[in-house]
Amino acid sequence: MSGRKPETRLAARLKRRIAADGPITVADFMNACLSDPEDGYYMMAEPFGAGGDFITAPEVSQLFGELIGAWLVHVWRLSGSPPHFHLVEPGPGRGTLMADALRVARLDSDFMKAAHLTLVETSPRLREKQAETLAKAPLKPQFASHLGEIADNAPLFLVANEFFDALPIHQHILTGDGWRERMVGLDDAGELCFGIGPASLASPDVPAAARNAAPGAVLETQPLSNAIATSIGERIATRGGAALVIDYGYLRSAPGDTLQAIYRHEFDPVLVRPGEADLTAHVNFEALGHAFRSAGAQVGGPMTQGDFLIGLGLLERAGQLGAGKPAHVQERIRADVERLAGPDAMGTLFKVLAVTKQGLSPPPFDT
Ligand code: SAH
Numbered sequence: 001m002s003g004r005k006p007e008t009r010l011a012a013r014l015k016r017r018i019a020a021d022g023p024i025t026v027a028d029f030m031n032a033c034l035s036d037p038e039d040g041y042y043m044m045a046e047p048f049g050a051g052g053d054f055i056t057a058p059e060v061s062q063l064f065g066e067l068i069g070a071w072l073v074h075v076w077r078l079s080g081s082p083p084h085f086h087l088v089e090p091g092p093g094r095g096t097l098m099a100d101a102l103r104v105a106r107l108d109s110d111f112m113k114a115a116h117l118t119l120v121e122t123s124p125r126l127r128e129k130q131a132e133t134l135a136k137a138p139l140k141p142q143f144a145s146h147l148g149e150i151a152d153n154a155p156l157f158l159v160a161n162e163f164f165d166a167l168p169i170h171q172h173i174l175t176g177d178g179w180r181e182r183m184v185g186l187d188d189a190g191e192l193c194f195g196i197g198p199a200s201l202a203s204p205d206v207p208a209a210a211r212n213a214a215p216g217a218v219l220e221t222q223p224l225s226n227a228i229a230t231s232i233g234e235r236i237a238t239r240g241g242a243a244l245v246i247d248y249g250y251l252r253s254a255p256g257d258t259l260q261a262i263y264r265h266e267f268d269p270v271l272v273r274p275g276e277a278d279l280t281a282h283v284n285f286e287a288l289g290h291a292f293r294s295a296g297a298q299v300g301g302p303m304t305q306g307d308f309l310i311g312l313g314l315l316e317r318a319g320q321l322g323a324g325k326p327a328h329v330q331e332r333i334r335a336d337v338e339r340l341a342g343p344d345a346m347g348t349l350f351k352v353l354a355v356t357k358q359g360l361s362p363p364p365f366d367t
Pocket of ligand 1: 034035042048056057058059090091092093094097120121122123126145146160161162163166167
């Protein structure tokens with residue numbers, strides 16, 4: 001049809017699948033869009049950076065990963081400097097955060113000797129990119145497809161930046177018949193459309209803030225995120241270690257449709273470009289915190305990314321980085337700091353949560 005965007009390869013495949021087998025859940029749709037082995041977004045696109053679809057904090061400035069590197073070394077020491085531990089990053093993107101973190105961490109040779117680095121990444125293309133970024137790093141990464149592949153035999157120190165927002169969520173819609181699962185099906189013209197499926201949400205899964213919602217309200221649940229948080233929490237509670245979760249999200253479970261597609265730095269309709277647009281959902285920090293705590297771990301925060309970075313000395317480090325440099329470089333560093341920590345940029349929307357063994361309160365969560 002003239003004027004219509006050509007459909008993506010994944011859209012054509014999903015339509016055939018739905019025509020044959022019926023509507024799929026929003027979680028299945030998200031999973032296909034991001035992780036389909038042939039046509040998923042992270043399998044084929046080069047998503048990050050100015051030429052991609054979005055820019056993440058480690059791609060804004062080296063200061064981000066460097067501060068996290070310093071945090072990891074500090075918390076490892078607070079934990080009694082265990083002689084063997086797993087250093088793990090799920091969803092490492094281009095590998096920039098870990099490269100910057102290791103540049104600082106390598107100053108502590110005991111930390112480096114004790115660390116075994118594993119990157120959890122499902123995309124072969126991104127694994128290649130990460131290995132390339134870390135080619136000169138002091139630790140050679142191992143790769144895993146999920147956390148369960150990492151032996152549970154030592155403390156876990158983990159950092160997850162913009163990882164949980166990429167995990168599939170389910171959506172439920174309030175109908176006259178209670179909360180029912182939102183599905184992706186086909187309209188009369190054979191195009192992808194949202195619909196309502198038969199599955200209903202059990203009342204214990206409906207948070208208090210959703211009890212008086214109006215018909216048509218959307219409620220999201222995130223069983224995969226919760227399961228991953230539980231497994232991280234259990235390891236930290238029993239073996240020790242710490243995790244930092246950094247992401248954009250909301251603090252209290254409440255109704256709201258947060259599923260969003262981004263294509264070349266602009267919002268895009270969710271169903272229009274499967275596999276070619278990035279697809280994410282805001283992270284439910286209340287649910288995530290609950291999963292970590294139920295697993296026996298201690299949770300610090302969430303605090304805003306701005307407070308976290310400034311609490312770790314962002315301004316001082318930016319000053320050191322700019323000292324003696326030409327004015328235009330100092331100006332760029334100032335702009336990067338504003339972007340990472342400013343309230344109108346990433347500083348307030350992004351939240352940071354720290355997970356530790358009981359009794360360990362790392363800075364800047366300790367005040
Ligand atoms: N942390 C990086 C990239 C964030 S994008 C940064 O800050 O720049 C999300 C990352 O999660 C990508 O590397 C993507 O391939 C990975 N990812 C998405 N779903 C995943 C899954 N189920 N398991 C492991 N990695 C996943």
